[in-house]
Amino acid sequence: MGGTDAVVAGAGPAGLATAAMLKRAGLSTTILERSDAVGSSWRARYDGLRLNTIRWSSSLPGYRMERKYGRWPTRDEWVGYLERYADRHGLDVRFGTELRRVERSGEGWRLQTSNGSLDAGFAVVAIGHDHDPKIPQWSGLDSFTGELMHAASYRNPAPFAGKDVLIVGPGNTGSELAYKILRGGAGRVRASMRGAPNVIKREVLGLPLYALVGIANNRAPVAVSDFGGRLLQRAVFGDLSKYGVPRAPMGVATSIRDRRVAPLFDDGFVDALKRGEIQILPVIERFDGPDVVLAGGERIQPDVVIACTGYDHGLEPIVGHLGVLDDQGSPRVRDGKDDPRTPGLRFTGYSPRLAGQLCMFKYEARRIARAARRDLA
Structure with missing residues (x-):
């Protein structure tokens, strides 16, 4: 060459x-x-x-x-x-x-x-x-009789109309897919959440507030960005723990720096959560035939599981x-x-x-x- x-x-x-x-x-x-x-x-x-x-x-x-x-x-x-x-x-x-x-x-x-x-x-x-799309190797995965797919394969909500859908990992991509699938006519949408994300609104009162703050925070100390992010989240969303989303264990800037995890950019997911249209569930423990077994022992039978579990x-x-x-x-x-x-x-x-x-x-x-x-x- x-x-x-x-x-x-x-x-x-x-x-x-x-x-x-x-x-x-x-x-x-x-x-x-x-x-x-x-x-x-x-x-x-x-x-x-x-x-x-x-x-x-x-x-x-x-x-x-x-x-x-x-x-x-x-x-x-x-x-x-x-x-x-x-x-x-x-x-x-x-x-x-x-x-x-x-x-x-x-x-x-x-x-x-x-x-x-x-x-x-x-x-x-x-x-x-x-x-490279990454799907966790859950115990019993080979026995699952429902449909399993990675978010990378999702194109539009049409195939999920009327179906019971479980989103695994409702971070940035997962939250957006959950909301789109809900609006597309899914019979039920639930989300299995492992860690509590920081949540940022795409627009506030018509202003791209998160983007403007984010650009400014590129040069701000991490502690300042974390503090400002928590204030902004609280002011915009209130307390989300009552809806199954606990406070994030670290601030938005610390999460990006130490875990390389970006915040959840909300564009309707949180409102759907507050209306009870999307339910937050514990993490998946294993699969068992048609059942998805959650931490704590609860069993559910979704038609489709969409893994929003990142990439290598x-x-x-x-x-x-x-x-x-x-x-x-x-x-x-x-x-x-x-x-x-x-x-x-x-x-x-x-x-x-x-x-x-x-x-x-x-x-x-x-x-x-x-x-x-x-x-x-």
Whole structure:
């Protein structure tokens, strides 16, 4: 496959932004993408999805999103923007090429792919944190006679009309799916919750309050962000413990920093909970034929179980041997910053933020481009 100044793995928003800034810095740059189109993970998201980040803060460097998309762009509008972004910057994307392993090669890197190897002086991994859907290995799962699916397979609420649906993990995705399925005519919607989430309202009195506060809090001390987040949650939602949602054990900023768990962005879920239309249940203990057995022994028989249980980053086989991952399989050094153990290898797109990740990609991309230009000079 030859060689190039820089290689970026992943043609999602983080990878596209980084490649554009590397090219602007005068470096020959190649993007490796395992699918056949840019933004492939976004294309696979469910119908009706809108960004949780404001349009103007979501734009990638060098090309603003059009105002016609409004405050919260849809999935299709976002995908169209990514396509135009790649075209506008003339990015070299090698589709159908999956990164499989990164190795040291002299002062640079050798990237083993599904189509051979590629040498580069600088390498960036941006394959995304939602890489491989993950379903817990519950006891008795093989005996379950109902339908089990991961949230990654959900497209729209139509197949669930009239059905008894159990959502497992009502975090950001789970809460939104629960509400959409409820509105789509499901017979019953319940949610099994393991941990208490921080809850943020998408809009308050027509204002994107969480987004504005989140952007401001990117530079605020963690304790200040935690305190402000608790005040805001209490003022907007009141006490949710009476509805089965206890107070989160840690503040929103601490949760993002220590657990890399973003808050639940509410867009109707909490109101449905308060009206009794969605019920919170204990965690799943095991499966037993048609039954889902909950902690405490209660048995229920949902028609469908939707696991909103997250994703594996898929980084272990690629860079695990380099000692750059923590015990959760995430990069130890993120945000496009330098890891002294692996100079010239950077990761971008792996840090959740209160204001959302998209607004940070421009900064990470520029940081990486500056470092690459300096290192390869």
